[in-house]
Amino acid sequence: MASKAIAVVAGVGPGTGASVARKFAAAYPVVLLARNPDNYESLVEEINKSGGKAIGISADVSSPESLKAAFEKVEQEYKGAPIAAAIFNASGRFVRKPLLDMAVEDFEAGYHVSVKGAFLFSQHTLPGLLKHAEDKDAKYPPTLIFTGATASVKANALMSGFASAKFALRALSTSIAKEFAPKGVHVAHAIIDGVIDIPRTKDWLKDMPAEAKIGADDIADAYWHLSTQSKRCFTNEIDIRPMLEKW
């Protein structure tokens, strides 16, 4: 009998990652990855108390060694488990600076997490996703989702590092989607075009109605829907914006 399939979420914080984790935890044991344990500890406890199953692992997705160690822990915990869903929600430091004031480190901040990190995360999760694709009894095809941003399709001034990283992530997502779709893995990219309503942004757009921000739980619903699409209906890209967003 196949091991029970798990879901892995990278980039868990008090926003989208947490919402996504809760949503997928209703269906699968979940692995939550974040650099800082503060970002997942209470959530892991919450999920485990409410009948789900979660473990948190501290990991830096931009570090091959750190991510390797993290997935060794996953293997210890869920030996040989297929992966039903892998969500890459990590994002590099957002740097908004004139090009001539930007240190190489500023410029590369986006790349290391959003691109190299997404590449490494994909390499670690695709074997488990492929395994799930071979499970004839699986309810849904395995799904790998990448969180993008407005900057995935729009490169504004002062955003050279962030936008180039997000454009790159989008390309990576498409390339993986094309390679692995014939093997049964559904890969999707989400262009999150707007401010997400999370603790860090609570003072943004303060004078605007709630519909000026994106709901983190709503993103989780959209990701869940993607993960339930059949092999005869893969959506490889969605955009998401709040009702009041200008675009």
Added chain:
Amino acid sequence: MASKAIAVVAGVGPGTGASVARKFAAAYPVVLLARNPDNYESLVEEINKSGGKAIGISADVSSPESLKAAFEKVEQEYKGAPIAAAIFNASGRFVRKPLLDMAVEDFEAGYHVSVKGAFLFSQHTLPGLLKHAEDKDAKYPPTLIFTGATASVKANALMSGFASAKFALRALSTSIAKEFAPKGVHVAHAIIDGVIDIPRTKDWLKDMPAEAKIGADDIADAYWHLSTQSKRCFTNEIDIRPMLEKW
């Protein structure tokens, strides 16, 4: 008390339109529009027998008069009803011809249905959609969905009329989305990139597995999901393709 909201589907045939109609009929009384009554009669009967409510109206979406008459019938049947969902699934005659062999009528076949028809359909449904947007008790924001195709984003040789119509429809969808989102109407465009598995295409890709075609019911599921998104999470465009599609 508000009248019960309805759903309107234009372009009902034995494929996507029928699947969409069935899906939305589970939640709303539905109005089915098609040029030929043969395309909706048995479906209307099926829906009404199975506990839903459906009416079919013969209409040519490319004709202002025909569409006006059709919506007068809708008004007779569902007086003042808000519209929870309007799905434009009609598509002009597909013409694949060298440019120099193409009659004006060939070239315009796509435009009249896909562009002018979509414009007229939008004008007739937006008042009802706006009415639904004002209903505080509505479960979901009203949604207007347009069915696009590969040719919505890719203009190949010999496809000048079809592709220009589908590009135009995509622009129309975006323009309406931007105008009406602040008023609470969710507008979405779906790029259907592949062969849909319907009676007309049963001999296409015959030697390929089922995953080489898009499931019409799966499209309906995706549209339904779009129609359930909250005001804090509008997806304005999705692509859809089967697992085995090359893209």
Added chain:
Amino acid sequence: MASKAIAVVAGVGPGTGASVARKFAAAYPVVLLARNPDNYESLVEEINKSGGKAIGISADVSSPESLKAAFEKVEQEYKGAPIAAAIFNASGRFVRKPLLDMAVEDFEAGYHVSVKGAFLFSQHTLPGLLKHAEDKDAKYPPTLIFTGATASVKANALMSGFASAKFALRALSTSIAKEFAPKGVHVAHAIIDGVIDIPRTKDWLKDMPAEAKIGADDIADAYWHLSTQSKRCFTNEIDIRPMLEKW
């Protein structure tokens, strides 16, 4: 011996069309098409006086009959002449209106000229362009250029008709480019993203420096450059904006 190749410019007015006409008149006898003879008469005179050769023909590009008659006059004047360059610079009436206030005529104003007109113009000029492609002594491959706008790639609110027409034109251009490139015809689309500095716009952006507007002569230079590209270097799309444009 081959007849001397000509250039044909549709949509000649006191702006881009005139600049393009002057530019190409330096190399080829030119045919200028405009609905209103006022738009080409003085220009025809100017070109003929300054050593070039020009004829003006009154034509409505959106009318098959009118365009047919116009090209019969071209044939009378330049019997069997190959076409070295054909520039479609006509544009439908710009209508900016809420969707629900837009008459069908408003919506279709863009389509008739920009899409149907471009289709008809292409059908009339491609035989001459193909003829030029077969001329081994031709200095440059024949070139067909379409003038687009910001709205060719961006569909804003209140611009449903204009944007859908410009999206459609872009698709048409690409489809023709793909069909005719193997036959030696170079087809290009120009996204003119900004206000062109012409008499009609002289009061726009008045407080801004000259670099806030696009120079009509500069567009003509860009089109000329496109028309001189070799068969080993076809550019199928350019964007053009002034230095001070926000994009």
Added chain:
Amino acid sequence: MASKAIAVVAGVGPGTGASVARKFAAAYPVVLLARNPDNYESLVEEINKSGGKAIGISADVSSPESLKAAFEKVEQEYKGAPIAAAIFNASGRFVRKPLLDMAVEDFEAGYHVSVKGAFLFSQHTLPGLLKHAEDKDAKYPPTLIFTGATASVKANALMSGFASAKFALRALSTSIAKEFAPKGVHVAHAIIDGVIDIPRTKDWLKDMPAEAKIGADDIADAYWHLSTQSKRCFTNEIDIRPMLEKW
């Protein structure tokens, strides 16, 4: 009096870079950067013999230190010279591999040269470009050009590293274009969509006519044209393909 403006070309080899260098050397003293002196030595000699002025500097564009040293040499040679044109033509190692077989080094090969290298090159050339923008007597606005590829807009399977780097480069180019256009610097990105006819590709497409490949000199002509556009007509992106390319 202003120092004579120079042009800087990064990524000089026996193909596009050499053609570009020759073209710009007809107007400006040129600086040629390449990792391997073999790639520029004979070209430097050729240009200097034929009446131009060229220096070659060995540099690894992906290394901040190496590029810093290179531009110190430029400063020694052409003290305080404004830069009329800077062309970034370097490209990372092309790696085509299944994602799961790709080493981090393979994946990053594209990034280091095409993205980080382009960022560093921009930081080193923009001060000189800005200086040229202030020269009232300059014939043309200063121009910074980046060489892209099919993969700049199309991310195929097995191309995750290359495509993500090229997408990123495109975003970088746009971001810089938007930041520096108001300051008078013209930034352009070229999508080179096809095989360039260079010594390394001489056996590719052997059975096809010459029009199946892009001419390196033709690319240089297109770049030169970009560099001559006025402040009232900046083209920020062009595509380039040979007549016989499928796209």
